[in-house]
Amino acid sequence: MSAPAPAAPSTATTAPATRVLEFTDVARQFPDGTVALEGVHLTIDRGEFVTVVGPSGCGKSTLLRIASGLDAASAGTARVDAQRIGYVFQDATLLPWRSVKKNVELLAELHGMSKTATNQAALDAIELVGLRGHEKKLPRALSGGMKMRASLARSLTLDPDLFLFDEPFGALDEITRERLNDELIRLFVTKGFGALFITHSVSEAVYMSTRVLVMSGRPGHIVESFQVPFGPDRTPELRFTPEFAKLAGEVSHALREGHS
Numbered sequence: 001m002s003a004p005a006p007a008a009p010s011t012a013t014t015a016p017a018t019r020v021l022e023f024t025d026v027a028r029q030f031p032d033g034t035v036a037l038e039g040v041h042l043t044i045d046r047g048e049f050v051t052v053v054g055p056s057g058c059g060k061s062t063l064l065r066i067a068s069g070l071d072a073a074s075a076g077t078a079r080v081d082a083q084r085i086g087y088v089f090q091d092a093t094l095l096p097w098r099s100v101k102k103n104v105e106l107l108a109e110l111h112g113m114s115k116t117a118t119n120q121a122a123l124d125a126i127e128l129v130g131l132r133g134h135e136k137k138l139p140r141a142l143s144g145g146m147k148m149r150a151s152l153a154r155s156l157t158l159d160p161d162l163f164l165f166d167e168p169f170g171a172l173d174e175i176t177r178e179r180l181n182d183e184l185i186r187l188f189v190t191k192g193f194g195a196l197f198i199t200h201s202v203s204e205a206v207y208m209s210t211r212v213l214v215m216s217g218r219p220g221h222i223v224e225s226f227q228v229p230f231g232p233d234r235t236p237e238l239r240f241t242p243e244f245a246k247l248a249g250e251v252s253h254a255l256r257e258g259h260s
């Protein structure tokens with residue numbers, strides 16, 4: 001069993017951090033009076049992988065929707081300084097009649113990229129997510145993991161500064177999920193985007209992130225923040241180390257405390 005990598009910043013860089021997201025005192029109250037979020041402070045820089053865990057219904061998806069611009073804060077300031085935003089949901093949302101390649105090209109097309117640039121971006125993204133050789137397949141011929149790879153590739157064509165993930169691997173079996181965790185870490189290290197990742201799995205949160213945030217029950221706000229001390233070269237064995245177990249235990253504890 002290999003020891004965890006020494007404590008290090010996730011992406012070793014000496015350049016000043018580029019802030020891609022800054023929430024100050026954000027609240028969201030819906031018209032029916034439901035207060036989903038209250039007093040949320042959150043910053044994400046490029047090169048940071050920030051995961052939010054919290055009890056069901058605490059406002060995690062609402063937080064992500066505000067970050068994506070699909071929803072707006074009802075109080076406070078939600079600032080996103082990203083030219084391009086990637087968005088991956090639990091459902092891969094592929095168009096069933098388009099091939100893998102055509103699905104991956106979709107966002108680039110919608111963003112008005114030229115045919116040549118779209119083609120190249122799609123081929124690069126397909127290569128990055130390991131779908132080479134499957135370009136012509138229709139979504140129905142793909143496994144759940146392959147669909148998620150195609151969904152990831154579709155956003156990668158935009159080379160996002162900020163990537164938003166709403167439980168992207170929640171519906172996958174454990175082996176596929178862990179494999180995709182590793183692939184996403186590799187993409188993150190290669191591309192250096194900022195990430196906001198939502199999951200119900202504490203283990204996934206600790207394994208993937210540079211920082212884990214724990215939300216309280218509704219109205220959701222951040223009750224605890226954990227800097228993750230493991231470097232970018234994480235391998236599955238990390239999950240079996242005492243350091244990992246200790247941190248995961250602390251996050252679980254904070255989750256239970258925030259819940260009560």
Ligand SMILES: Nc1ncnc2c1ncn2[C@@H]1O[C@H](COP(=O)(O)OP(=O)(O)OP(=O)(O)O)[C@@H](O)[C@H]1O
Pocket residue numbers: 030031032034035036054055056057058059060061062063218
């Ligand atoms: N459009 C809406 N109108 C009224 N209430 C809403 C609306 N959207 C979400 N809510 C409520 O706001 C709260 C937060 O919802 P949200 O989906 O953000 O939670 P979540 O933490 O992502 O939940 P889960 O972990 O179960 O996916 C919930 O109580 C939900 O019912």
